[in-house]
Amino acid sequence: MRSFFPNYELSLKDPETYWRRVLEASAEDIYWAKWPDKIFEWEPPKPFKWFVGGYTNAGFSAVSYKIRKYRDKPAYIYYSPELGVERKITYWELYQLVCDYAAALRAAGVRKGDRVMVYMPNSIEAVAVILAAARIGAISTTVFAGFSPKAVADRIELTEPKIIFTQDYSLRRGRRVPLKENIDEALKISPWRPEKVVVKRALPEAEVAMEKGRDLTLDEFLELGKYTDCSPVFLEANEPLFIMPTSGTTAKPKPVVHVHGGYQVWIWHGAKLVYGLEPGDVVFNTSDIGWIVGQSYIVFAPLIIGATSILFDGAIDYPRPDVFWEVVEKYRPTLIWTSPTAARLLMRLGVEQARKHDLSSVRRVVTAGEVLNPEVWRWLYEDVFQRRVPVIDHMWQTETGGPIFGYPYALVKDMGYGMEYVKIKPGSAGQPLPGVEFEIVDEKGNPLPPMHKGIVVIKRPFPGLTPTLWKDHERYLKDYWQRFEGRLVYYTGDAAHVDEEGYIWFGGRADEVIKIAGHRIGTIEVESALLTHPAVAEAAVVGVPDPLRGEAIAAFVVLKPGWRPTEELKRELIEHVRRTFGPIAVFAGVEFVNMLPKTRSGKIMRRVLKRVWTGEPIGDISTIEEEASVEEVKEAVSRMKILAETSRE
Structure with a gap:
């Protein structure tokens, strides 16, 4: 095993020395009231x-x-394009607000x-609650x-x-979302009060x-702490x-626990190595504080x-298609942090939306959440930023707290002109x-x-990895740790x-890999192949049951403006994919849709596609961006099945 990250070998051969060095390097940013006595301790099955x-x-x-260092410097710039509200808060003002909440x-x-x-959208008040809870030792x-x-x-x-x-x-795309009413309804369902x-x-x-x-208003609540x-x-x-429950489908969500020490060190470590984050940076992260990315790289690490x-509180293409780029021009971020699905949406809207705006402040773009398809990477790198800044894909999970695979920003920022150069491979994390x-x-x-x-x-724990699930360590061991030939x-x-x-x-996820007559094809691989066709703006694929081969590919495609959905184009797309994979790429069908079912955080909900096909209950889709996309998928699946039946006859 190897890695182009500096000191990788040391981190495995002598983790004690490596992590002591990281502790020392981060001491100006992470406060220790008492220095640790020991780097690591583990007696399985204990955490x-x-x-x-x-x-x-x-x-x-x-x-x-x-x-002391950043008293009058902005900590946050809040912007809601739908509410038309902008607000800045300095580190000193944030300190005062957090103290009031605490x-x-x-x-x-x-x-x-x-x-x-x-249970709030991105806002200064929500961030203040999270920080205040941490301050007094409560768990958010x-x-x-x-x-x-x-x-x-x-x-709950x-x-x-x-x-x-x-x-x-x-507000979401002009619609009111009744958050307080949702809490009232949730408390009728939950036995906890x-x-x-x-x-x-x-x-x-x-x-x-x-x-x-x-119930109290926020002002009434703050009055409580006056003395x-x-x-x-x-x-x-x-x-x-904090506890960050994963998004459940049929089972209950898993309440992932992150702790004060290891989590702080790990998100600092990732921010420095992968993002090159410094005090002078302005971060534009399009995630939500309800996801781990928002928790780590909106709430904690940048501060x-x-x-x-x-x-940012809103959708990146509403109420105007160039809202995302407006934010970049107006607030001058040096780091853009977004999801591959958001990048695909921006690509679909066209590079002309980006070219209306001054993007010169940006020094790097990072994405995670799903694989950044090579075609989308090239669009960002070549068309939008004209080969000026690195576009860095990387990978992590709710359970890891921060990045576990990536590219070292310090070694890619010269884009090949410096002595120390790491090659970025589009599509690889x-x-x-x-x-x-x-x-x-x-x-x-x-x-x-x-x-x-x-x-x-992963063969050993690292500081950002969750050590347990809240009040359910047995489930943690069962769901996450496996013993292979004596190895945990x-x-x-x-x-x-x-x-x-x-x-x-x-x-993709292991349970999303498509198995066709014994061959394993990743959903991301097929989607990336489809995206290289000039007609395709977005694509989602799943494996669906096939009586002869076990599974076949069902593809749902959003076309770029100017392209018409035809049977000929369907055949062309199938042949286009087969030029990459050969005849093993067997399709149950290709259907055109206007939108894909995606979460507001930008992830394609492939389980919805598959369950519509199999007729299973779809499950909770409350995180979906557009409910109409599910109806589109149902109609597309119906057309696909009718065509399959007709061809068999």
Whole structure:
């Protein structure tokens, strides 16, 4: 195994030395009230521990520890194009706000270890609640402000929050989303009862029901803390910072735990190595604080490093198709952090939207969430940024807290003109970060050589990896850790292969790999092949049952403007893919749709495509961006099946 990241070999051969060096390097940014006694400790099946005996607080590192250096510097620039609201807050103002929230939480009876739930869109107030909870040793859990009442109820039941923060309404593409009403409905479903529900009024003219004795407006809540102190609580490095439940489908979501010590060190480590993040940076991250990307690289890491973040609340193409690029010109970010699906949407809208605006502030673009298809990478790198800035794909999970595969920004920023140059391979997530020792294995756990597709497993813990699930360590061991030939390994659930130069290529989730007559093809590989056709703007594929071959490919395609959906074009697309994969690429059909079912965070909901085909219950789709996309898929599947029946006759 190899990696182009500096000190990778040291991190595996002598992790004690490597992580002590990282601790020392990060000491200006991460505050330790007591320096750790021990780097790592693990006695399976107990949870592993990092930086044992050290005392810190991620909320303190992010705010109080920064005001001496960055007092009058903007910490956040909030912008909502739909509300027409812009607001800036300095590090000093953020410190004061966090103190107010911390005091009010304490006055409301919240203590170390109590859970605080946040069900709000991206906003300064939501960030302040998360940081204030951390400051007093409470455990936050942030729920994406698009989940349905049932999904929220599941998370309430899992985490049992003492207090819930929400908003009256949010706006999404001109529609009101009734967040407070969703909380009320969720509390009718869940057996757990919080002591307080705090409501931010974003639309004061709108009516909202308030339950006497339980519900408070945000102003009423802050009044509680008027005479209460906001002093921080320093916690042992392995005490919980927040719980981030994964998105469940049929099973209950998994309540992933991240802790104060290892999480802080890991997100700092990734920010420095992959993003090259410095205090002078302005970060435009299009994620949501309800997802791990928003938690790590909107809330905590940029503040810990002393950067400025653009806190964007809205859709990147509404109310104008060039809103994304407007933000870049107006607020001058140096780092754009977005999802591949968002990039595909921007590509579909056309490069002319980007060329209306001054993008000269941008120094790098990073993406994660799904594979950045080579065609989309080339569009960003060549058409939009004209080969001026690196476009860096990388990979991580909710469970890892930060990046585990990527490219070292310090070695790609010269784009080949400097002495130290790392080649970016479009479609590859790069190589492992220091501390990440991995293998590609088959279904029996046997290691596979380069160019063989299998499942990614990680052979040892690293500081960002979740050590447990909230109150369910047994499920954590069962779902994530597997013993292969006496070795205990972390099972990522992602399918990939490694090429001869050590680059990793992800093909989607292991359960999304399409198995055609014994051949394994990744969904991402087929989608990337479709995207190289000049007619295709977006594509999603799934494997569907085939009586002869086990599975076949069902493809759903969004066309670029100017192209017409025809039977001839369907045949052309199938042949186009077969030129890449050969005759093993057997299609159940190709259908054209106007939109794909995607979450608001930009991930294609392939399970929806597959379940529509098989007739299984679709499950919770409350995170979906456009509900109409599901109806489109149902009609497309119906057409596909009719054509298949006709051809058999």
